[in-house]
């Protein structure tokens with residue numbers, strides 16, 4: 054088999070490898086996008102959850118206030134019932150003062166409860182917004198996820214086919230050359246390149262004139278001393 058034929062087989066192999074590489078690179082965007090969707094969804098979920106927690110806190114605070122108001126009112130009622138039993142003016146005045154303090158406390162508590170109720174209304178509005186946003190994201194991301202997983206499926210099918218093709222192409226090529234080619238390709242993405250005007254097209258280094266002469270003779274396949282790719286003079290591949 055001539056050098057030219059062996060090179061053509063390597064080039065065929067590399068063309069399949071480059072297609073596989075391109076597909077794999079395209080595929081890298083999908084998991085990244087999925088992670089972004091997860092993060093956005095997580096943030097929307099956390100925002101809704103935070104409002105729900107604020108509402109629960111508010112409701113508990115209102116229940117506590119209600120309980121305080123009830124107990125304060127009970128106390129006032131008991132004291133009012135006892136007013137008539139007071140023997141002296143001093144005792145009466147003292148209890149009346151307690152009742153007064155308690156009634157003022159009730160008024161304060163009721164004011165506080167009103168403020169809490171207003172806050173609750175604001176929280177409910179915010180919660181509704183956050184939940185709507187979450188649903189919007191869930192619906193949107195479900196559609197995009199389906200699209201992404203379809204793309205992943207198509208892509209892995211294509212890669213599988215190309216890998217089968219690669220195995221066939223590799224079988225036809227010189228096994229020793231293929232293994233040398235593979236070592237460089239795995240590191241650099243390509244394993245065999247042309248030399249044009251004395252320049253390696255893989256790494257753009259100028260080759261020593263002696264090596265250029267050897268390549269031009271077309272008798273052997275050489276390495277680039279700089280990038281270690283398999284090289285050949287472009288002109289020997291011309292028909």
Ligand SMILES: [Zn+2]
Pocket residue numbers: 253254255256257258277278279280281282
């Ligand atoms: Zn090179």
